[in-house]
Amino acid sequence: MEYSDYLDAYRNHNSSVEKFLVSKNDTSLEINQQHNIMVLVGNGFDIDLLQRYGTQKIDGRNVLTIYQDFFKECMLAMGKDENKDNEVILDFVNSIFFKELKKRYKNRDKNWADFESWLPEITNNYTIKELSDGLNSLQSCFSFFLDFVVNRDVKHIINQIAQQRKTNLAIRSLSCFLKDLSEEEYKTLFFPRTTAYKDIFNYLFVNFNFTNLLDNYIYLDKNAFDIHRDKYDIRNFQFYPNPKSCPTIYKGRTNTKWINESTSWSSILHTRVIHPHGQQSIPRSLLFGADDESLEKNRRESRFDKEYWTRYSIEYEKLFSQTQLFIIYGSSIGESDKWWWKEICSRLAKNYGSYPSAELIVYSYRKKFDKNAFVKKYVKDSKERIRVSNRIHVREYNNSDQNVFLSFKS
Template structure:
């Protein structure tokens, strides 16, 4: 089963199709009764084949071009992300999102104002350094201390499209014809929970929990394929999620094989009144679709999958009534999430603040 996936990365034949499907091939292989030992050996070989494939694709020229768009182009895309990302929200969503609300003064922790610290932590699930190059705060676009009299290093725009300029003028005293900004602090860091191509053995492929298999297995039996086991989700990332005020998902499919992340983000939203989520959802142009409905259904699917797994861990017996109880809660959970989740639909023709390529 996994050997079929390995063939997709045959360098000599340049066959690169279906590269994202091998996690489901792995699940199908386990369900079909393939030897776990053989599958693990195939997966280890696949890590190196995939790293070779990525090295072929992500050339120095690609990284140079990314760096140009991020720093040397007039748009200064990386800084646009940090300064103007709220400009991707619709007028209605900007009015609703609590993250954009202005505090009474710079000491008010319930809103943004001058001297607010924006501490970005990026979790890059890509195995390459492409996004790292894009988001890198290099000397051509960023100064850690641009002012002699203050340590602030970011001009943040809470309303980049001037949707609510009158409200901000009233609260802050800015002139009516000026774009509102806050003199703020910026720090950022980036992590690769699923590994890097430069370290092929660190690249994680697999699934989130044993409930995604049709046959019953103990965690210990398939732990080589359990991604949360190896990226140590609870130990390394739970505190990070606990401390976040705003989650932003960009460039990910909200797939079931990564449901550990979506479950924990959704739990944060449901348990904490002030936490919110922005999801960038790519759609093909020409069709009329309800992007927010699709996103909410994906989150609920991952939430349900992880909850069923937790029931199995607690009772060692998934009772039908308990599963049905979870299903009954879906409607109320969706209603609760509607107020906390903001969806930015986009396609290739959309100009985004967060990623201006």
């Protein structure tokens, strides 16, 4: 998989609609540069949304797409003989994964519900059949759980919120996300200096969630977004390079020496969402597993390795060399997805100090993000750690309403 080269597409007038606009209205097709932005989104986004708009309850609070709530729902469902899905649930509660969950829950283990973190520990305790059958039953049962939590009422609510035209949350997220950075972080960010009029902003969302809640939120429908909004120009998007009016001299690609919150680049926008770990709408695609070196030793254990099934290097490795800006949002940045963090760090270490060097923005929820620990874990060469650390910018927040990016505050 590679980023599409929209520069050539537009310059060659590949679209029949654009050919018509050019011939009839003397439309401008001048395009300068393409910016590839990879956004990696974890379960924090779904949790935030369901806490606000979820319809199912446990102990008076909304049920979330987390393993703790999944376990509790399975326990509750066991006593409901009339449950139509009882066979699927019983199949799972008789599996080794449910037994391990229950044991760790009773022992009050710290990560009792995060079976992906302790999966490598139990591979030698069971047969391949027991482990495979357990994962299959987990897959089926979790699919039912997702349909229960992310039901049609929730989908309708998020659809209504996302399609509001006056305060379109998706457009605001994509155009003004730099407003979330502090002045100190913004001053050291190289990305806005590379942007200018007539650029293409190409967003690739890597959705680690099984649900399509993010897809719904970010989808640019015809009422909120017109791909040809101007009769005489194909540009359809305004990007704000300094939406917070940070007091810094702007030495970029244009002749503008100073930009502020009113400055915007008339540009072109593209978005795409991928689900490397499967989607709720395709139950058998849900991927559970770990990303651990111990699982790579032989074929027996590699069957429970995420990278083995997703073929990360084949499917996604090429994307990193073409990415200019990475954004991590709503993710615990844990070991189960460490392949992604290693690839990001590898990219940050290259072309340091000059374009097209890459950068990373991390949204850290209710805790301080330890850049040094992150870099030390995923960058082997000690000489590269300082340069990688300098390319990481952190946004700490306690509530998504404090953000512009992927928030629900209109």
